[in-house]
Amino acid sequence: MKTKKAKLQASVFALCSDIRTSILKLQFDDDLKGEISGAHERLGNRNPVACRSSATTEDTHDASFAGQHDTFLNQRNLKDVLSSIKKCWASIFTDRAVEYRTRNGIAHADAIMCVVIQNMVEPEVSGTAFSTEISTSFPGIHVAALYGLGEGLVSGEITSDEWLLNRDSFDVIRQVCGSKREYYQSRKSRSGIELKKTSLKMQNELCINHEMVKAIASQIRRIQSVYRILFGYEDVDTEIAIKKGKVIFLQCRPVVEQSTSDVLTVNQIESKNLDSIATGNYSLLGAAHGRIKVISDFNLLVQGKCAIGKDDIVVTTKTSNYWNQYLTELRGIITVEGSPTAHPMLIGRERGLAVICGCSVDTLDHLRAFEGNWCTIDGLNKKVYLGKQPLVKCSGEEFQSRFGTVEIERALNDSDNIRYLExxxxxxxxxxxxxxxxxxxxxxxxxxxxLELMCGQYEAAVDHIKAVRNDVVDFQVPSFRIDHERSKVASEYLSYDYLLTSSKGPYKGMTLKECVALRDRYNIVSCSFLSTCQKFSQNPSLANWKAYESSFRMLHGAIYTHHAFREHVKTQSTKLAHDLNISQFHFDQFQSDHMGTIDYQEDTLFRLDIIHIATLLAEKHESENETFMNLDSIREYYPDILLKLEKIAIKYRLSKDTDIAQEPPVDQLFEKVAEAMIQIQAGKLEPIMVEPKDHTKGYFPSSLLKVNEINSTSATEWFPEAEYQELRRWANLSIELRVQMCNLHHWKVRGNAMIKQGLIEVQEHLNLPKNILKLSSLQDIRESITDYCIMTST
Known part of the structure; x- marks a missing residue:
């Protein structure tokens, strides 16, 4: 049933339709028609022209009216020009234009439509260029471009290429290769334009090179300076066309300002533990809660078969100006297609909506499963989370401070490190x-x-360093001891000042090439450890056990000084970023994007396993009306779930310090599963119905040795110019080492679980009276394995 407001709007739109019809029926008097004809001849009446709407209320600081009125391209004869003029006049009364003026408090009587007739430019490439990054207000030059006419870009139909440049040096900070699946061109034999398919080669290439982008940026700075003096514009929004290598600026207007005071965002600490249900390439600052509303076909809105509510977040392939009258009350927009100048970005800026666009092609299908559920759009992180996640305010000063140059992250000094260790x-x-x-x-x-095995880690740590740095001759094995009273191993404290800053230290002056070699060595050591553990579990022989002893020492040697290694790489990457005047905001985004390209992250895989079990328990909790579920009830009623918990408990590291003799910490795992189950039931966590694939293929990935570099298939590339190559490699390595450290700890647990399996077989076969794991010395274990081999061979 329509509300009073909806009925009033419908009656206004009906009246507007009558007005448009009346305007289109008007006949030009002979004098006016003659003047238009003469002007058309002077332009060259055989040349196609563009009939551009230009209303008196357009292009203000508060309301751009972008796309609200109609423009007609490639008009090839006087008859079509005259018709297009009337259509431009009539477009001042389109539903979207009337709604736009009403919402912005602009009197309809003040809106007078003029029409500009210009010679048509048939460009190879069209685009927009801004003197600021429109999604964040970062003071950089922002360029977007695509093949053919600019209609697909300004309407938001086609995802364009994009560049963000430093305002002073014109260095490229970020470039995005848009999909550009189609392009608009002028019809050859009649007026109007047509949509064409773009070749795969053109889709996968940027439509203009860096030299052209920088030439545009240079012109934008000049235009910005002139318009600031003449009209007081702080920032400018321009449309461009490129033909035969020449840049033609078609129009310039002020950028509609976006407030950066008190920007809402999801708590940064909490967001690190959240799983997003959608991500995009572009967004507007701000965050909002809303109910997911998937609209697969615009005609459903037109036909009244679906409606957008005030709490909805619309999810669709793309929007355009024709959506405007339906987007009067909502919380946000999520689209598959889109660019920085796409329709949802423009309307979101003007209406204060949360917007994310440029999402993956399967977003509609994926989010349809959550139709009607509450979700959270976080524009700062370009992510969508399930449920109403807590929001915090980021002050304008705090947000602007992120645009400052990266601060060099110094390694921990000894006093701070000792305080932490204490x-x-x-x-x-x-x-x-x-x-x-x-x-x-x-x-x-x-x-x-x-205890004995752990003592070998110190020499192994030195061997690792010397394997990649032959010049480090002073790095010696530290003094160590076995504390039998406490059943602990301790080494003399290694000073961080010595490790990282002393001329004799192992990391001082370590080059990028050496750091990459050390990372690769640690990956090889990890593979060797897991492979050796698997072999022993399948065949508990003395040779396999000795191989485990060696690989154990090597793995723990890698872990022993890994933190100092990471500190060295982090310092080098932030120093380079600082020296190159990179903003902290974009450096953080760059590293976050690279984290997403690293496929093998044990922490992520662990979380997927936890959510899957939590999903199973949530289903049982609901279907069987369980009022409370604890580990004892799992053991009694759900042995299948218990088995899954036990398998996961020996695959991942759940606590910081574990001994091989301990039972798997199923109770700690269940606590994590119970927390996830509560989140699923509250609608804040996406359920995982299908059991995650056993990524270990036994116990370790076959792809582990593949080096993670910049993902070449990614549409987004940060700092793409040659002078930034070293920065990219250092910064990427810093992220990879963070992931590697987590993986090493998980692999240690997984490997030792296999060793335990083999030793229990030895213990049971020999019918040993004491616990071989808890009480035996290294020599005792070797002798027991020898006895086992003799017995099984006979």
């Missing part, structure tokens, strides 16, 4: 030693054999 219970002062000792495995008992 807090974690990892330092100890022994009476017989005047120095401070760094204690390993401080919170749990460590079995005798593994």
């Amino acid at each position: 807090k974690m219970g990892r330092v100890h002062q022994y009476p017989d030693s005047g120095s401070m000792w760094w204690v390993h495995q401080p919170n749990t008992y460590l079995s005798p054999a593994w």
